[in-house]
Amino acid sequence: MSAGTLPYDPRFGPVTMLEGPAKGRYPEGNSLLVEGSRESVIVDPSLGILGREGPLPEISRVLHSHCHEDHIAGSHLFPDVPWHFHELDASGIRSIEGLLEIYGFPPHIEAGFRDALVDQFHFVACDDPQTFVEGDVFDLGDVTIRALHTPGHTRGHCCFEIEWLEAGARRRLLYLADIELTSFGPYYGDAWSDLVDFERSLARVRAIEADWYATFHHIGVLESRDAYLARLDRFEAKIGERETRLLEFLSEPRTMADIVEHRFVYRPGDAVSFADPVEERSARQHLTRLLSQGRVRRLDEERWERA
Ligand SMILES: [Zn+2]
Known part of the structure; x- marks a missing residue:
């Protein structure tokens, strides 16, 4: 000691x-x-x-x-x-x-x-x-x-x-x-x-x-x-789990507000003051990847759907 x-x-x-x-x-x-x-x-x-x-x-x-x-x-x-x-x-x-x-x-x-x-x-x-x-x-x-x-x-x-x-x-x-x-x-x-x-x-x-x-x-x-x-x-598997859940959620058209509210990083109800921007930033990175892979399509500026 x-x-x-x-x-x-x-x-x-x-x-x-x-x-x-x-x-x-x-x-x-x-x-x-x-x-x-x-x-x-x-x-x-x-x-x-x-x-x-x-x-x-x-x-x-x-x-x-x-x-x-x-x-x-x-x-x-x-x-x-x-x-x-x-x-x-x-x-x-x-x-x-x-x-x-x-x-x-x-x-x-x-x-x-x-x-x-x-x-x-x-x-x-x-x-x-x-x-x-x-x-x-x-x-x-x-x-x-x-x-x-x-x-x-x-x-x-x-x-x-x-x-x-x-x-x-x-x-x-x-x-x-x-x-x-x-x-x-x-x-x-x-x-x-x-x-x-x-x-x-x-x-x-x-x-x-x-x-x-x-x-x-x-x-x-x-x-x-x-x-x-x-x-x-x-x-590491959490990254894939978030992405899979996001894809499932996009089985119908969703806006960024929908995605943030649904929550893919934090759990609904987690009392984190900065949860919304963290959800949004995380989701945008997954969306970028899913778009480039052709697994998601952008319907308009802020709305996406599974391809
Ligand atoms: Zn840190």
Whole structure:
């Protein structure tokens, strides 16, 4: 145990999962503390870091998998060390306007969300975030963290490959961030999301062999490749399930308002303030694909039907 970790925090070599309340279910999350012989870093400081007993971890930098509210909620606790983001997401931390651009919510939703970013998620702008790109390596001394650019959730979303030697054998933990493997399925409903990129990123992480697979939300750490692949299959299958349900719904002509109201990402009744724009953006990406495949036809500007 070291400064900032608790006896029940799961440990994997130099990596400790700082598990959030409710196992990191949104808006909470699971952060990682990675301790090398030269320096330590925290990855994705979540809301739960604020409520932990004991001292904060002593770290030299904060790494972020991407710029979303739940992954930066605890970053302000570390004001004196560099904050790192992939270069494509860094504008989200420079200003709250930059962050709001990533979501792209309509004005009537953005106003309330802007308040939540500050009041609930403790957004603090950083004038000079450090940026990294695909393949960049952080060498902490006896443990390395390599950035894998896995866009789709946001433009700059990254996974981190964390490697060290243990009794002469190479050990690897793959941190998947918001390729979170939950039953909700992939989230690609922001202005800066992209379904096709997300699918490419899923194929990429599928090929990576690791000893452990960790996610930011409540799946925590998976310790076998079989468990990982089974979770990944179910997670990825949600994309096809949404598309199939959308096709079925289009067995008669439907407008975008119909599609949004029916809901394909959230469940009817889920109390999510931004559900409508997320439904619309997600549906439009599926419609683009279905149109290009000739499986759906556009009847007029905002009405579609199964072909
Ligand atoms: Zn996210």
